[in-house]
Amino acid sequence: MKKKVVTFGEIMLRLSTPGYLRFTQTKEFTATYGGGEANVAVSLANYGIPVDYVSRLPENDLGRACRMDLQKYGVNTENIIHGGDRLGIYFLETGAVSRGSKVVYDRANSSFSEIKPGMVDWANVFQEASWFHWTGITPAVSQGAADACLEAIQKANAMGLTVSCDLNYRKNLWKYGKACYEVMPDLVSGTDVVLGNEEDAAMALNIHPEGVDVTAGHVEGRAYESVSKQIMEKFPKVKKVITTLRSSINANHNNWAGVLYNGKSLYESHQYQITHIVDRVGGGDSFMGGLIYGLLSYEGDDQRALEFAVAASCLKHTVFGDFNQIRIEEVEKLMGGDASGRVAR
Numbered sequence: 001m002k003k004k005v006v007t008f009g010e011i012m013l014r015l016s017t018p019g020y021l022r023f024t025q026t027k028e029f030t031a032t033y034g035g036g037e038a039n040v041a042v043s044l045a046n047y048g049i050p051v052d053y054v055s056r057l058p059e060n061d062l063g064r065a066c067r068m069d070l071q072k073y074g075v076n077t078e079n080i081i082h083g084g085d086r087l088g089i090y091f092l093e094t095g096a097v098s099r100g101s102k103v104v105y106d107r108a109n110s111s112f113s114e115i116k117p118g119m120v121d122w123a124n125v126f127q128e129a130s131w132f133h134w135t136g137i138t139p140a141v142s143q144g145a146a147d148a149c150l151e152a153i154q155k156a157n158a159m160g161l162t163v164s165c166d167l168n169y170r171k172n173l174w175k176y177g178k179a180c181y182e183v184m185p186d187l188v189s190g191t192d193v194v195l196g197n198e199e200d201a202a203m204a205l206n207i208h209p210e211g212v213d214v215t216a217g218h219v220e221g222r223a224y225e226s227v228s229k230q231i232m233e234k235f236p237k238v239k240k241v242i243t244t245l246r247s248s249i250n251a252n253h254n255n256w257a258g259v260l261y262n263g264k265s266l267y268e269s270h271q272y273q274i275t276h277i278v279d280r281v282g283g284g285d286s287f288m289g290g291l292i293y294g295l296l297s298y299e300g301d302d303q304r305a306l307e308f309a310v311a312a313s314c315l316k317h318t319v320f321g322d323f324n325q326i327r328i329e330e331v332e333k334l335m336g337g338d339a340s341g342r343v344a345r
Contacts, residue, residue: 003130004050004076005292006161008120008152009037009138010112010145011055011066012088014281014322020096023104029091033069034322036135036168039282042323043289043312045074049296052076054125054152058111062087073323079125084111092281095251101280105172113142120148122155131292132156135166136204139183140173146183153190166288167196169203180204188235193295195242195288201227205234228261239263240295242306244287244313245271252277256314258287260306267303269310274317286316286324290331311335 015029041053053075057063059082066087067077088107095101107113126132132152139146156163165188174180184204188194201207207230228241245257257271290312294305311334316324 004052004128005041005044005131005133005296006052006054006079006125006129006156007037007041007133008054008149009035009135010088010107010110010141011035011038011053011057011070012090012107012110013062013066014090014092016092017094020094023091023093023102032321032323033066034090034282036137036166036285037133038070038075039285039322039324040133040166040289040292041075042070042073042325043286044293046324046326047289047293047297047328049293050076052079052125052129054079054081054120056081056083056112056115056119058082058084058086060087063111073325079120081115081119082111083119084109084114086110088112094279097250097252100251103172107141110141113145115142115148116144117147117151120152122152123159126156126159126161129159129161131162131164131296133164133166133288133292134187136168136180136184136200137170137173139187140170140180143176143178146178146187150187150190153187157190162193163191164193164288164292165191165195166284167194167200167204168284169196169200171203181206185235188231189237191235192237193240193242193291194231194235194238195244195284195291197244197246198224198227201231205231207231207234224259225261225266228259228266232261232263240302242291242309244284246283254280254317256283256310256317258306258310260302262302265302267306269306272310272314274314277317279320280317282322282324283313283316285322286326287313289324307335308332 014034017026044051088110091104093102224243247255260267290309294308298304312331315326
């Protein structure tokens with residue numbers, strides 16, 4: 001059995017307007033659950049990778065329902081701790097054509113935001129684990145969450161785990177008195193695999209791409225090689241830097257690809273045109289889940305690992321909800337060039 005992956009972060013109740021209704025129009029919401037690190041955990045469980053999700057949930061019916069939802073996908077929740085009074089919520093209005101999607105957070109004073117170092121027994125959690133994943137959302141939530149994340153990274157380093165990070169800059173979350181670039185470098189310094197886009201690198205690490213216009217409808221992958229090199233120079237522990245390349249034609253039509261730099265070579269993926277997006281929330285998380293699976297399963301083949309990640313996340317855009325409910329064979333079918341969408345009988 002492959003050694004397990006551990007992910008750490010906040011999961012929330014997601015309340016979505018039906019179809020393309022605006023907040024001001026809807027009379028009801030569709031309830032699901034989601035959060036960056038939980039989304040990665042579900043992807044990995046779908047691919048048969050043993051995965052533990054670590055968080056802090058309230059001891060009430062919503063907390064129990066959330067935990068049960070993760071369990072049905074095969075995610076181990078035994079290391080989730082309990083405390084606090086409420087589960088965070090986010091409201092989603094899905095955009096269409098020239099109107100972008102909109103998110104409203106209601107997560108202040110959530111159970112997870114009140115987490116502190118020492119609450120999680122990381123030495124026990126990391127037993128039999130080979131990989132730890134975190135995102136830039138976690139340290140944005142609160143000082144306590146940032147400190148707990150750093151504690152986890154340091155213990156993972158001490159125990160020899162591979163550490164990965166999705167930089168995931170969220171401007172609406174950094175509200176506790178520290179800027180993203182003041183907090184993130186200490187955490188990234190203990191990380192081996194870094195995923196992000198041009199905005200993430202700029203806001204989290206003060207590293208900027210050259211000659212890139214992401215609003216132009218086409219993004220040249222090689223323009224990101226300089227960013228990758230800058231990250232590796234600034235953070236010597238980093239071994240791979242991956243960039244997702246999303247160019248938005250409109251809210252329903254995106255071009256989607258990725259590049260991976262391993263310090264020697266830059267790999268570029270096939271580019272997909274996603275012309276009828278069902279739900280793009282969780283797209284980056286589905287990429288990260290696919291990437292971790294690929295790096296674990298295709299060791300030494302960075303190109304194949306990248307192609308798996310891009311194909312997996314391409315398919316996520318066809319799935320409603322945060323979680324990427326896609327199987328390995330479906331990803332490999334798309335990687336093989338079959339994008340027909342024909343009925344499987």
